[in-house]
Amino acid sequence: MDEQHWLTERFDEHRSHLRAVAFRMLGSVSEADDALQDAWLRASRADVGQVQNIAGWLTTVVARVCLNMLRSRGNRHEEPLDIQAADPLLGPASIGNPEQEVVMADSVGVALLVVLDTLSPAERLAFVLRDLFAVPFEEIAPMLERSPEATRQLASRARRRVKGAEPAPHVDSSQQREIVEAFLSATRGQDFRALITLLHPEVVLRADKAVMLTAEPVVVRHAEPVAKGAMAAMQRAQFAGVALIDGAAGLVMAVRGRLRVVLSFTVADGLITAIDVIAEADRLDRLNLAVLD
Structure with missing residues (x-):
């Protein structure tokens, strides 16, 4: 079996996991699928002969692609025109597969996706990979060009945002x-x-x-x-x-x-x-x- 065929099989084997990572990073099925396509193009051009943990390496490739996509969004209110003009309750009519979007959002939790969207790209990556997928800080840090300790602090700050403040005192x-x-x-x-x-x-x-x-x-x-x-x-x-x-x-x-x-x-x-x-x-x-x- 040649290396390219082997890599294709490994990518397909881990596709569900990689898509889950991308969806939590981006909050959108269509964007997650775009990220996987981009990640595959990058992976297929790489030399994987020395890669010992292919699942971890592919996760890193997908995470880097998602990080770039988050950074390119810029301000969180700079959204695609179909979202800007949409019915705020219904969402854009152009969503490719609304039922799939709903199923994925429910599986993760709409509230979590909303709160993740308030984080910076670096905070989101650190939190998603560490808290949701147990990736070691030593593997996350190079993606962010930070030390493991600085990455740990990013994840901690994101975790506090996700958990929020104490409940309102006047509320049961x-x-x-x-x-x-x-x-x-x-x-x-x-x-x-x-x-x-x-x-x-x-x-x-x-x-x-x-x-x-x-x-x-x-x-x-x-x-x-x-x-x-x-x-x-x-x-x-x-x-x-x-x-x-x-x-x-x-x-x-x-x-x-x-x-x-x-x-x-x-x-x-x-x-x-x-x-x-x-x-x-x-x-x-x-x-x-x-x-x-």
């Missing part, structure tokens, strides 16, 4: 999380009765102008209209997950791993009394987002 964390998860389940399952039981009769929903692309913010009052609006909106939403928002459980929605909409909940006496739907970029930037334990 376990109850809030239970209610938000029930809200997501009811809206996804189009269970109107279950949703109504979660809402206070005088609940108020406020959506900023960017949510519905309207001239003014939208305000909806009372349980039944709010439930109907939430059901319709969440039926359109493809990528949603529970996250910590300013220390309290809420919902984040993302397209290709990039935050588009946040639902922040106010809960009192076991019922949702207010829902704030946020899509304006400056408001999203001010939120402190983290992954739930």
Whole structure:
């Protein structure tokens, strides 16, 4: 068997692992597949005769490609036109395989993808490779042109961002999380009765102008209209997950791993009394987002 054929077999053997690395680095199935294609072209031109750990070497090649792609993105708001112009709840119509994107996002966690997108490229690489794939710091450091100790500090800083600050002191964390998860389940399952039981009769929903692309913010009052609006909106939403928002459980929605909409909940006496739907970029930037334990 010649070297090229052997390398092709090894790449195919490890493709699932390499794709998982790329997806967590980039947050998008299409971008992850582009990264794998680029990585294969680089690997196929390399001399692998002295490579002892082919899986580790291929992981390094993919990680370097992803790092370059992250750096080329520049500012996190400089996004492709199809995302900029998209319905913030639905996402771009041009996504190649929406069902696959949803499955992959759910398998990793939409909240984790959103928080990873707030990290610098170096922090993201250090965290993903170390915390999610147990790659030694000694192997990550050369990719970042840093010492292992400096790389360890990067990963630690990223880990603190992912975990977030302490829960908000005025919030019953376990109850809030239970209610938000029930809200997501009811809206996804189009269970109107279950949703109504979660809402206070005088609940108020406020959506900023960017949510519905309207001239003014939208305000909806009372349980039944709010439930109907939430059901319709969440039926359109493809990528949603529970996250910590300013220390309290809420919902984040993302397209290709990039935050588009946040639902922040106010809960009192076991019922949702207010829902704030946020899509304006400056408001999203001010939120402190983290992954739930």
